[in-house]
Amino acid sequence: MSEARPPLFTLEAASGSARAGALDTPHGRVDTPAFMPVATQGSVKALDSADLARIGAGIVLANTYHLYLRPGVEVIGDLGGIHGFMAWDGPVLTDSGGFQGFSLEHLRELDEEGILFKSHLDGSLHRFTPEAVVEHQRGLGADIVMPLDVCEPAGADRGAVEGSVHRTLRWARRSLDAHGGSGQALFGIVQGGTFGDLREVSAAETVAMDFPGYAIGGLSVGESKAEMYDTTGLTARLLPDDRPRYLMGVGSPEDLVECVARGIDMFDCVLPTRIARNGALFTRSGRVNVDTSPFRTMDGPVGESCDCYTCATFPAGYLCHLFRAKELLAYRLASIHNLRFVLRLMEEMREAIVEGRFESFRRAFADRFTPPDEGTRRDQKRKWLSAMERTRARE
């Protein structure tokens, strides 16, 4: 190991390609596979750090672009860094703003130097260079920091993706140089869309720079699940065993299981919290919209055998009511439930890996949990088939 610092990651067990390990950060140890709740603006929407601790969150993600614009890196630095600012003692990872280059593409100009953002708040211009982003994240003080990268949407042509791969590599080099000997762990990010050969180039060149951890970016941006799974598996195999692998922006329950199966150690995703605020809750058998009529009079918890505070305390009918009445408590209780669901899933996967039975866990999960897309497709198919039967019966 080339770095003088103690290793960030320890690989503890494997079951097939699935791995269990631990991240050691200045703010404590995190078991992997790990899911990072997203606190874009220094808050996991609707929750506070005490809530996060209670549901078993080990590490959270915050966003450099958003916090730089508001309240500003200096303010956060003066208020104790990101940890003191949000009163969270656990590990924090900050994303670079590279994703905003994708999600806010109509508000930015991209060139070799960096990304020029037109603030979504007040229209002011801000140049994000790889060097500036490293500096901003130093000010925020997260345990793990991400370099500025270029993320192309699904369907981008090969030339564009190839360009993003090489630019991301050049920016990674610049980030590394600017980073110097900081105690923060700077990850490398592999790009390449769904092009296997580009992923190979990106991974090889990024790994050659010897980062303490590697992220897979540019997925879950509109490609099919099959493509996303294939690319994840392919890319994970290109990364060194002794470094954590972080799949950026992925986090539906079925994706977490399938990507842990392909060797991923870390995830972050807004999905559990966003859909929670919109009334969708995870259960062992799939997703349900708790604001719908079947739940109006339902007694007992929404999820079967869920150990979260929400399920332990309130009947489903109460949650249904809170959503219909647009009571603020709805967002908190639903977010607690969905995050606990996902965090517990990670715990269960880790346990299965350690005990060498991940594959059977995965099968059992898939048998029981119906993803929404699949469910919708099934419904459509059933409707179509019954219509055809009726037509045949008439003839």
Next chain:
RNA sequence: GGAGGGAUGGGAGAGUGGUUAAAUCCACCAGACUGUAAAUCUGGCGCCCGGAAGGGCUACGUAGGUUCGAAUCCUACUCCCUCCA
């Protein structure tokens, strides 16, 4: 007793001769959401047939009438509101 105003789909409320099964909002019924510009967005919402396209029926207080055509114009009735006595 007199004068005036008004009755529209579950609610509020547009619409004053055809393009109106009737704007819009709410409620209701569903769906979506993946490194958060999201407590957001999309679809449906008279009845019947249809997978759909489409078709049929009923409807703007009640009953008549004028008109090729009425939620819209006329008459009567019922109810509600305001003001005067």
